[in-house]
Each structure stands twice: as structure tokens, then as C-alpha cells.
Amino acid sequence: MAVTKEKKQLAAETQQEVExxxxxxxxxxxxxxxxxxxxxVFADIFNVLLFKKEMIRPEDLIQGPTxxxxxxxxxxxxxxxxxxxxxxxxxxxxxxSLIGIDNQTAEDQDMTIRVMGYDYAAYRNQxxxxxxxxxxxxxxxxxxxxxxxxxxxxxxxxxNGNAEFAAYAQNYKLHLxxxxxxxxxxxxELTSDFREVAAFFANRNKKGYQPSKRxxxxxxxxxxxxxxxxxxxxxxxxxxxxxxxxxxxxEITMCEFAERMTQKGINQEREHGIAALVESLRELDVPEMGxxxxxxxxxxxxxxxAKKYVH
Numbered sequence: 001m002a003v004t005k006e007k008k009q010l011a012a013e014t015q016q017e018v019e020x021x022x023x024x025x026x027x028x029x030x031x032x033x034x035x036x037x038x039x040x041v042f043a044d045i046f047n048v049l050l051f052k053k054e055m056i057r058p059e060d061l062i063q064g065p066t067x068x069x070x071x072x073x074x075x076x077x078x079x080x081x082x083x084x085x086x087x088x089x090x091x092x093x094x095x096x097s098l099i100g101i102d103n104q105t106a107e108d109q110d111m112t113i114r115v116m117g118y119d120y121a122a123y124r125n126q127x128x129x130x131x132x133x134x135x136x137x138x139x140x141x142x143x144x145x146x147x148x149x150x151x152x153x154x155x156x157x158x159x160n161g162n163a164e165f166a167a168y169a170q171n172y173k174l175h176l177x178x179x180x181x182x183x184x185x186x187x188x189e190l191t192s193d194f195r196e197v198a199a200f201f202a203n204r205n206k207k208g209y210q211p212s213k214r215x216x217x218x219x220x221x222x223x224x225x226x227x228x229x230x231x232x233x234x235x236x237x238x239x240x241x242x243x244x245x246x247x248x249x250x251e252i253t254m255c256e257f258a259e260r261m262t263q264k265g266i267n268q269e270r271e272h273g274i275a276a277l278v279e280s281l282r283e284l285d286v287p288e289m290g291x292x293x294x295x296x297x298x299x300x301x302x303x304x305x306a307k308k309y310v311h
Contacts, residue, residue: 044192098122115174140174142176187199222254
């Protein structure tokens with residue numbers, strides 16, 4: 001009985017210790033996964049922003065796992081939530097690598113350890129399945145406006161008092177990409193929709209920002225991602241009309257998003273203004289025809305259109 005309790009306690013302590021490294025960060029962005037899942041976007045991110053040359057093609061990529069399950073020798077089972085998106089790189093039928101993306105909207109001091117956990121689980125899976133060993137690569141995309149100020153490698157986490165021992169510890173460095181701070185020259189080397197995404201994050205808080213007129217390929221994915229990251233509900237408001245335009249074969253750009261959102265804002269402001277006007281005039285006991293005439297005069301609407309706000 002005592003042994004059983006001891007085992008349960010050990011299991012609980014072990015689970016508590018490894019869980020932070022094995023669980024997916026709570027702030028992961030599903031909309032962003034959707035965009036990065038496209039092979040052309042995924043390959044573009046790695047070729048331009050990490051490899052600095054064309055090492056993978058979209059056709060080389062096969063969808064990888066986002067979750068793995070493995071068992072310890074004593075039978076305990078741990079489920080690991082891994083990177084947001086992973087792809088196997090296969091050439092001539094041979095797996096060359098498993099590469100993944102982990103998205104961060106906020107800084108994480110322990111990000112290096114988290115990535116170590118992701119990568120370790122992937123290597124462990126190779127051991128358990130008896131597969132040929134191949135490299136595991138994880139890129140961290142950080143979407144914050146400010147520069148990343150937390151640790152970028154394992155040794156930065158150690159206290160200065162541990163320097164003597166730290167010299168003997170293996171280091172582990174992040175492949176960190178700060179999206180809002182990618183130089184324009186590098187951004188312009190991107191060929192996928194991520195080029196427009198990176199430009200948006202780099203310029204969204206700057207006055208006079210002119211969105212790109214370059215045609216978007218994955219319109220819905222970009223739209224959903226911008227909605228989530230900005231919290232601007234107008235992206236959701238224009239989604240139906242944007243997708244109808246796509247079905248008609250219209251070219252959609254970031255500039256088109258901005259124009260439609262601006263018009264949506266103007267329309268909403270007018271709707272609120274008319275509603276407030278009608279309410280005020282009714283409180284003054286102005287007759288319906290008087291309210292209609294006031295709407296026509298102030299908002300240059302037809303009599304038929306103005307009547308809709310009164311009835």
C-alpha cells in the first residue's frame with residue numbers, strides 16, 4: 001500500500017515538473033496556424049527568415065504531428081502538445097528533417113526550455129519508432145511590437161553565481177524571428193502572403209502606413225489572422241463581402257481590407273448617428289414625418305431610406 005502511494009506521489013510530482021515544458025502555450029493563435037499551414041507560406045518563412053536561402057520547396061513538405069504521446073518505462077503516459085505547425089521535409093522519399101513553428105504573442109523567459117521539450121519529444125519518438133535519425137528544427141515567431149527582451153538561449157537563464165558550472169552545461173539557442181522587426185529588405189524577399197503579414201506588423205502603428213496592393217493568395221487565412229491579432233471586429237464584419245468578392249474572382253489585397261474597413265467604419269458611424277438623432281427627436285415629441293425630414297436633410301438620404309429608421 002505504501003509503495004502504491006509512493007508511486008502515485010512520484011507520478012504526480014513528475015507530471016507537475018514536466019507539464020510546463022510539454023504543454024502548448026495557452027496563448028497560441030489558431031488563426032495564425034491556419035495561415036502557416038499552407039506549404040508555400042511555411043517554406044517561405046524558413047527559406048527567407050531562417051535558412052537565408054532556398055532549402056525547401058512547398059512540394060517537399062508533408063504535414064507533421066502537432067501532438068505526440070509516449071510512455072515511460074513504468075507505464076506512465078504523457079501527452080505532449082507540440083509546436084503550432086510542423087512539416088516533414090522529404091526528398092526522393094527520404095525524410096530530411098522535421099521542422100516546426102511556435103507562435104508567441106508575448107515574451108516567455110523559459111521559451112528556450114519549452115523548445116528543448118518540443119525537440120526532445122520528437123527525437124524520443126525517433127528512438128521509440130526505430131526511424132532513421134534526422135534533425136529537428138523549431139522556429140519561434142514572435143508577434144509583439146516591442147523587441148524580445150527575454151532569454152534567447154539556455155545559458156542566459158542561469159544565475160551569475162552558477163557561472164563556473166554553467167561553463168560545462170550544453171547550451172541551447174532559440175531560432176527567434178521578431179516579425180515586427182524584420183528589415184524591409186528581408187521582408188521584400190518573401191514571396192508568400194507572409195510578406196504582407198510581416199509588413200503589417202512592422203507598420204501598423206506608424207502614421208501614413210499604406211497597405212500593400214499586392215494580390216493575396218490565402219485571403220481568408222490572412223483576414224482571420226489580422227482579426228485575432230488586432231482585436232478589430234471590422235475584419236469579421238467585412239469577411240462575408242470579402243469572400244463573396246473572392247468567389248467572383250476579384251483580386252483582394254491588404255489595401256482592399258483597409259478600404260472596406262474604413263467604409264464599414266463610416267457606415268457604422270452613420271448608423272449610430274441616425275439612431276441617436278431619432279431617439280433625441282422622439283424624446284422631443286417630434287412627429288415621424290419631421291424626423292424623416294431631419295434625417296434626409298442631415299444625411300442626404302432618400303425619403304424611402306430615411307423612413308426605414310423611423311418605422
